[in-house]
Each structure stands twice: as C-alpha cells, then as structure tokens.
Amino acid sequence: MSDDGAVSVDLSNYELLWPHELFASEGQRILRASDRTSASSWVERAAWLITEALAGTTAVADFEELPDEPRPRSDALWSSTPAGGDTRGDMSKREWFTGLVNGADKLRYAAAPRPYWPQRHGSGLSHDGSTARDTRRDFARLITGFETNGYLAEMFGEACVDDDSELPNASEVIELRLGIPGLWPLAPETWDEETFYGLIEVFHDLVSRPRIRSYHPFDSCGWHHREFHNGPARILYRWKVNQLLRSAGIEYELAAEGEDLGRLVAVTDDARSQLVHRALNEGPADIAGSVRHAIALFRGRDTSAESKRSAIFNLGRILEARRALLKAELFTKDEGALFQIANGFDLRHSNAGQHREYNEAFLDWIFWWYLATVELTNRLVGSQGSA
Secondary structure, three states, X not given: OOOOOOOOOOOOOOEEOOOHHHHHHHHHHHHHHOXXXXXXXXXXXXXXXXXXXXXXXXXXXXXXXXXXXXXXXXXHHHHOOOOXXXXXXXXXXXXXXXXXXXXXXXXXXXXXXXXXXXXXXXXXXXXXXXXXXXXXXXHHHHHHHHHHOOOOHHHHOOOEOOEXXXXXXXXXXXXXXXXXXXXXXXXXXXXXXXXXXXXXXXXXXXXXXXXXXXXXXXXXXXXXXXXXXXXXXXXXXXXXXXXXXXXXXXXEEEOOOOOOOOOEEEOOOHHXXXXXXXXXXXXXXXXXXXXXHHHXXXXXXXXXXHHHHHHHHHHHHHHHHXXXXXXXXXXXXXXXXXXXXXXXXXXXXXXXOOEOOOOOHHHHHHHHHHHHHHHHHHHHHHHHHHO
C-alpha cells in the first residue's frame, strides 16, 4: 500500500492493447457500478475488460485467482511488500482491479515484434508486391478481431443453438449504408481504394462494445455478448484504425470530433489538431454550427478547391460579424488585412476584379489563418464575458 492508502499493484507484467484513457474510463465505470450489482456481475465485467484490453492471459489469470473478499491480515502483513513490489497475495479482486485501473497511465503499450527476416529484406509484401493490398488485409483482420469480441453482434446479430430466429443479413446492412453489395464476408483482395476507405468509415458506425459476455456451453455454442455501447467501441476503433493508417503511410485519419466524426480526414500536425479541437469545443454556441461545417468542408478526404473556398467563406462570415471586436482589440486598420485578402481573391465575392490564378496552397494558408483568428476572437469574447 502506498503512503496515501492506495493499493500498489505490480504492473510490469502487463501490456495494454487500448488507449490509457479508454481503459481507465471503462474500468472506473465498472467500479462505480460494483456497489449496485451482484459480486458475480461486476467480476464478470472486470474479467472481460481485462481479457479484452490487456495482452495475453497473465492479467486475467492474476485477477481470477484472487479472493472476492480481502483476507484477514495484521497491520504488519498489510504494510509489508513482497519482493517485486506486488502485494497481490494480500488483496481482494476489487482492491487489485482498483489498483490496476488507477495505474492505467503507467501501463506500457503492447509493442509489435521487431521486423522478421522477410520484412527486413523486403520480401514480406503480398504476391503482387503491393503494400496497399497488405493494408487492406490488415484492416480485414482488425475487423475480424472486433467481430470475435462481439462488437458487431448488435448490428449483425449473434447465432445461438437455442434460438433459430433469422439473423440480419450483414452484407445488406453494409450495402444499405455504402451502396455496394456483396461486401460481407470481407474479401480485401477485391476492394478498390474507394471501397476500402468506405468500409473504414462504415464500420466506425457499426461497432458497439459489449460490456458483458457469458459462455453458453450447450453444444459448444460459445460466447454471447450483451449490454452494448457504441461510445467506447468507436474510440477504440478510431485508435486502432488510425494506427494502421499511420503505419501504412496513409495520410488520412478518422476524425474524433466535429461534423465529420468517424469520417476520414487529412492528417495535420499536433498544433493544428489542437487548434481544431479548441475551435470545435470552446466557442460560443451561436457560431458552433458554422465552425463545425467549415472544418468538415476543409479537411474531408474528398475535399476540393471549391470546398475549401466554402470553408473560408463560412469562417469569413464569423469574422465579419466580429469586425468591431477585432478593430477594438488589434492595432488600427490591422483587421482590414483579414478582409482585404478574402475580398481581393476568389474566396467570397466572385467578380471580375478578383485574383484567380494562385496556388491552391494559398487556400490552406488562409483557412488556418482564419480559423486561428476565429479561435482568438472566441477567447476575446470569453474574456469580455468573464469581465
């Protein structure tokens, strides 16, 4: 036990397969609910979370061998720490699980093995030498893992030997969303780029995490899943898919917030990602819709020059409405530079006197400048409100 009374758990043998924050959040939810549910129910939920979120079977085996209630112990025994720093022998399941969840940020992530001979010598590609095909197969394996863990059971149903009712047609479920038939079972070798990216977005909306599972032994039926929630499932899905895309050198990621939540968007650096986060979450309600729409128009995978101009137009309208604020807070006439560019180029008012021949990179520059200025005015408005 630490000086503040918290249980000390040796985390050195455990590796995390989930984001730290998601594991801690789901673990804390189980602990909060444990006072309202039966002992067996919360233990089942905890064991399932550990099984799913930590690599291998070591952690769940350690958890399951602990007693449900704390063992009687003297103060001397409680204060002693065996070699290795793990007091697990003195703990109950709840104490150990609490220590594990509270130490989530200290768990190391499960690392991919170092490259083997074929990868090191360039012979680990698919038969046609295409890394893109390998990425699609990796994605199909990722979806198979989600399916095995019950993340598609809410949408696709789950077979049971005691229930002969007809299950939803998974291929039709996907077709209704994507408009392409015959995509289930997955056949990554047949996908073109549009289909691949479309499936990435579709499965984001289909996954839902079962927070409890139970084994049905009759006729070896298998695991059944229930109590679904799509929030944690989508967080985990975005995390895993974005890792896959980064490792493949694909410069898209699934958006974690905004009007384009769960859709592929262009990857930006950390500073601009933080700017987008602040613009989406810290602005007044009266402009929130316009900001969300502008960001979605600009960063979508299928964005065009016209979409970027529309995004800038939306931000320009916000700044126009706040022109008096900018004029009061900036140096004299400096606010005019913001609107001189928008009005002098083919961005807001299309007329013969505007400049049209310029590199499209100009649109990127003006968008980020305008978004940063909107975020600045949000803070100015906020400070005025506080005063």
